[in-house]
Amino acid sequence: MRIDLSGQRALVTGGSNGIGRAAVEALRACGAEVFSADLEANPPVDVTNPESLQAAFERAGPVDVVVANAGGAVFAPLDETTVPDWEKLLALNLGGVFHTLRCAAAQMKPRRNGSIVITASTNSYDGEPGLSAYNATKAGILGLLHTAAGELGPYGIRVNAVCPGLIRTRLTEDQFQQPVHLKEYFRHIPLGRGGQPEEVAHAIAFLASPLASFITGATLLIDGGQMASKFGTWNEEKAEFVIDHWTMK
């Protein structure tokens, strides 16, 4: 059994870096023809701009798989989050997914077939301090997920979300440069470490594929067990933190 997407066309937003780029590579490895819609692609595509996104969907042609992944973050305490930053992040993380779902649905509904995967987050559930705007957008995405799954299921279109924990990309590189921070952060992660973009991309490829044919409206945590382990897993009695991960002594 393998993930087979041969003959399928896929569009990935935010496909030039990080999780999106890994998703592009994973879907290609499964045989799909993949288009990246990204501000840093050629031509650039802005998911906050419906016309720009619509043009990208037209260039890609009728798509079978769509990954709504483009996103960003604003790091600031609630009362220091500026109104422009709040509005910008809503437009990107929530508006971008909304516009992507609209374009995807318009192409997929007449064909009675399609699979959409959204990049949500563990922050869809958790109120991580300093990320009020981010957390609000990622929680909001679940509302879009559930509605889209309900409305599009009758047309043979599945909609699912991945919820990554801390994954090493340029978005999080600052955190990966702080061993003391990582040590505390990863104390609560049963697998004792952060994730790599490929580890999210593999789940995206699975959810996008016919192997997930009876899965829709679902969220898949890809977090090393973080959300299952509120009370902490690792301590110095039995384990040590080496460079960027916890390991048993």
Ligand SMILES: NC(=O)c1ccc[n+]([C@@H]2O[C@H](COP(=O)([O-])OP(=O)(O)OC[C@H]3O[C@@H](n4cnc5c(N)ncnc54)[C@H](O)[C@@H]3O)[C@@H](O)[C@H]2O)c1
């Ligand atoms: N890295 C993590 O720990 C983590 C955890 C959970 C969820 N996520 C989510 O994963 C997604 C990808 O993040 P990443 O960590 O790979 O970050 P990244 O910065 O490496 O990649 C984000 C990509 O989105 C593109 N992008 C930004 N604004 C855009 C716009 N307006 N239009 C089109 N493209 C745009 C960027 O050019 C970039 O290529 C985001 O939705 C993020 O919230 C990341």
